[in-house]
Amino acid sequence: MTDAQEEHEEQDWAATRAWVDDLLPDGERVVDATPLHGGWTSRMRRLELDGGPAGRRSLVLRSFVxxxxxxxxxxxxxxxxxxxxLLGATDVPAAALVAVDPTAEHCDHPSLLMSLLPGTPRLDDREADRRADLLARRLLDVHRLRVAPEDRPRAYQAWTSADRVTPPERTARPELWWRAADVIRREPPAHPACFLHRDFHPGNVLFEGVGETLRISGVVDWVETSWGPADLDVAHCSTSLALLHGVRAGMAFADRYTAAGGTLAEAGADHLYWRLLDALAFAPDAEKVAVPWRALGRTDLTPAVLADRLEGYLAALFERYA
Structure with a gap:
């Protein structure tokens, strides 16, 4: 980073840093700030603090820019x-809220300050199956959360519609995409509703350990939390796994979820609706999600690879559930 870039970076969050400093105990201050990679919707920083009663510690700052x-x-x-x-009183490993300024009353940008969770996202193919089993069990824990009616998050929102579907330019099977679009043109199937993360995928889950000691140490990015069908969360993680590790991985996740004790739509047509509603939101080539994934080391996920995997995944869904 050049001197000019460093100066701009400091100016870009000067008010936010002052807001953080005002929140800290006497004597404690921010001594370093490091960008965190892997997010697309917001700018993430790891803040190193020192001089307070807890000694050196870290917090995470999310800012929408x-x-x-x-x-x-x-x-x-x-x-x-x-x-x-809400999650602070549960077994779901989520960050602890420190403070929030959602309207940028004090900050340069709308921001949220929270604790730092241990672990890192793991997106490579090593131990991918083992991680997928852990993902399925943790997602089921989220869906089983009991929430008082007044504390329920908003009803889920669809991230695409039949009229917004765009096939990849290089596809040799445009009819597959139009067929998929027709599936989601119907009214949503009737469904029991539960607590949804709504953006649950490997990039939003932190891991520690290897082999028998592998475990999920944190689940992050709860800004899209919703109330809706378990199928939709399963669908989102399935699409992500198909893009990261191939069609087989994406197709297997729903089975892992039900093997862990989860319940999904009984009718294949209903389950297909939810799977396609999610997958088509990535069309035409899933490049948006690939940007943070490549920053985390998956440089092999080119637009062509992602487009091919997404199309293969659509075909596999029809083969199994149509």
Whole structure:
């Protein structure tokens, strides 16, 4: 980073840093700030603190800076703050809320300050099956959370529609994409609703250990938390696994979830609806999610690879559930 870039970086969050300093105990201060990679919707920083009664410690700062997310920041950050408070009384390993400024009243950008969780996202193919089993069990824990009616998050929102589907330019099977779009043109199937993470995928889960000691140490990014069908969370993680590790991995996740004790739509057509509703939101080539994944080491995930995997995944879904 050049001197000019460093100066701009400091100016870009000067008010936010002052807000953080005001929240800290007497004597404690921010001594370093490091960008965290892997996110797309927001700017993440790891803040190193020192001089306080707890000694050296770390916090995480999320700030919304992109124009689209700035428009929705108040709702997103208010929701995440409420969810983190709720999860503090559960066994789900989520960060502890420190403070939130959802309207940027004090900060340069809408921001949320939280504790740092141990572990890192793991997106490579090593131990991918073992991690997928852990993902399925942890997702079931999220779905089984008991929430008072007044504390329930908003009803889920679809991230695409039949009229917004765009096939990849290089596809040799455009009819597959139009067939998939027709599936989600119907009204959503009737479903029992539960607590959803709504953006549960390997990039939002932290791991520690290897082999028999492998474990999930944290689940992050709760800004999209919703109330809706378990199938939708399973669908989102399935699509992500198909893009990261191949079609087989994406197709197997629902089986891992039900093997762990989860319940999904009994009718194949209903389950297919939810799977396609999620998968088609990645069309035409899933490049948006690949940007943070490549920053975490998956440089092999080129637009062509992602487009081929997404199309192969659609075909596999029809083969099994149609």
């Amino acid at each position: 992109r124009p689209f997310y700035l428009r929705h920041a108040e709702g997103l950050l208010t929701r995440e703050a409420a969810v983190l408070r």
